[in-house]
Amino acid sequence: MADDRLIVALDVPNALAGLELAQRIGDPVGFYKIGLGMLTGGGLALANELKQDHGKRIFLDMKLFDIGATIEAAVRGLAQFELDFLTVHGDPHVVKAACEGAAGSDMKILAVTVLTSLDRDDLDAAMMKGGAVPDLVVERAGRALESGADGVIASPQEAAAIRELGQSDGRLIVTPGVRPDGSDLDDQKRVATPSRAILNGADHIVIGRPVWQADSPSAAAQAILATLP
Ligand code: C5P
Secondary structure, three states: OOOOOEEEEOOOOOHHHHHHHHHHHOOOOOEEEEEHHHHHHOHHHHHHHHHHOOOOEEEEEEEEOOOHHHHHHHHHHHHHHOOOEEEEEOOHHHHHHHHHHHOOOOOEEEEEOOOOOOOHHHHHHOOOOOOOHHHHHHHHHHHHHHOOOOEEEOOHHHHHHHHOOHHHOOOEEEEOOEOOOOOOOOOOOOOEOHHHHHHOOOOEEEEOHHHHOOOOHHHHHHHHHHOOO
């Protein structure tokens, strides 16, 4: 039985490469993330195939943002694909509309707080409210959860503070920005190890390159799973 706390990001260009990778990884991983980079490469078809034919769970990472009516319509359409998780930006109007669109399905709406690739300078450039990034993440998480999100996306460094919020009781915290000891940081900035992320309160960790760029993605995934508390 796969340990679904690990979600592997299939950040490869198309559905064929994604399916091949998932087949190389095999039984140890039961949960995959499909992102925008594969949207035009058959991402939704791959989601369906992994779900229906291989029994995998699917996290569709679309990070949707738009006016409420458009979000609701988009999410209602996506809800027909039997996805497990879908991301939207954590703005309250977006989260509320997404929850309306997902009503009646089992798809969970996860709210993006602040992208883990952004630092204070980036937020200034985007004219975002002042303050330390971790504080903004926790504040955005609280508002998204109050707006009905089933969970939030945050870096593992912020997971503990989000867990302390009353609003996060019974909700999910999903963390990218996870790096096994000794592996390359790539462009990740606010990182922690897989075990630290879980101990900080994450329900799921999302890991991409350290798995799919490994000589044996299956062995890399199993090595990560072996470190989880
Ligand atoms: O870095 P890694 O390959 O493990 O990325 C896994 C996922 O983390 C990516 O699919 C992306 O959604 C997310 N990511 C992020 N911040 C970055 C780079 C990637 O949150 N700086």
